[in-house]
Amino acid sequence: MESKNYQSLSPRELRAAIRTGEFTGPTVGCCLGFTQINVVILPARYAFDFLLYCQRNPKPCPLLEAMEAGIYEPRFLAPGADIRTDVPRYRVFRGEGVEERENILDLWRDDLVTFLLGCSFTFEWAMMQAHIPVRNIEEDKIVPVFVTNQPCQPAGVFKGNLVVSMRPIPPHQVSRAVQVTGRYPGVHGSPVHIGAPEALGIADINRPDYGSPVTIHPGEIPVFWGCGVTPQDAIMKLKPELAITHAPGHMFVTDRREEEFALA
């Protein structure tokens, strides 16, 4: 089945294949040019605090859409879609417990609030358009991610440290990388930190907390962007009675083209 050319499917077609269970894989390379995003679903009692956490920490937590309680159609990013069935793989957290599922129809409740957050795929796309190297893509690895020693601004019950992804950039392209990704403030935007990993409490740039190390060529500068693991980390710390996210790499594919998130 997965031999089908998922790169060229429309997002609507891909989501239909996900809904029927035909496609259950990771979404890297699917529907090229369309924005893929992170999913967080929480009970309404946490919704204001989580929205506030995103508002206070927009670089690691770039909120693209939030839905009223009980609503499962993301009408801005993907009208007609159903957030309960159209993500290829979900993670369901209940306090300390975690399980994976292919849909959450039986878990749905009228008090669940869905948050859709921008993902680094979009700015990596913009960097590639600008011929800036994206090492994790070149080497087909999961981007290296580090939990820093920098606390985020807490909001209500949510708190945690800033989590960053790292991409090594040749010195003459660092400035361009800032400008190119800065056009996309809705999907992490410009870097949060350039060079000097030790200032973020990173002891060894070749030993990320998540993802894989990538090659850093001599003279390349490690450049750090806010990472979508940041809000997930704050949720994991809270251990709410219920929280649902996409499984890593199994993103929600929207109807919006990457370019639509450029600054207007």
Place this chain on the structure above:
Amino acid sequence: MESKNYQSLSPRELRAAIRTGEFTGPTVGCCLGFTQINVVILPARYAFDFLLYCQRNPKPCPLLEAMEAGIYEPRFLAPGADIRTDVPRYRVFRGEGVEERENILDLWRDDLVTFLLGCSFTFEWAMMQAHIPVRNIEEDKIVPVFVTNQPCQPAGVFKGNLVVSMRPIPPHQVSRAVQVTGRYPGVHGSPVHIGAPEALGIADINRPDYGSPVTIHPGEIPVFWGCGVTPQDAIMKLKPELAITHAPGHMFVTDRREEEFALA
């Protein structure tokens, strides 16, 4: 008293003068270079929906800070300030009723949520730095404001039309005006509409719904920005049992410099 040079006071000094009742006037021209903002205070039951309304309509509703219920210190924009006393004049809405006051200490409740929104003063400052004319300042008038025929994205109980402010700009400077104000997405950002007022349902550009008409020199283009009256209009439509805002022109003066709101 008002002969004191309020332009050169620090924001902290001005707020102290407001708190004691020494200064009760409009804040135009006060603490030059520091950001002044719009205040909206609502009961917690409306807070998630209002935050969502701001998130969905960021150009007319640029949220700079929201506070947890019961908190009256805006610790990001003005640490040490008290939102109950440090605005020179408040408007208190209760259903159909409205009154003005110089503080809201006796109205304060643990379920009140404060929202602080960006104001056009900041991008007008940026335009002046770039030598782009700001006609309402040149003519010492209140900027002309129009209620358009364009609905905002509704959110929960909040809905309403986009409200815009208009500044006439010489054709050769329109592009620069877009770029200069676009650096400030947190304070309305780039224009929402350029030229063709009739497309917004504006019948007569010389008859604004609020504020005063300004001179439009021959060949100048009317340029429209999202206006902070937009969220106030949505609140007025809802007629909640309690809503508190600043009185027009009597803004909250923060400790943050205008330039801090430029895109980073």
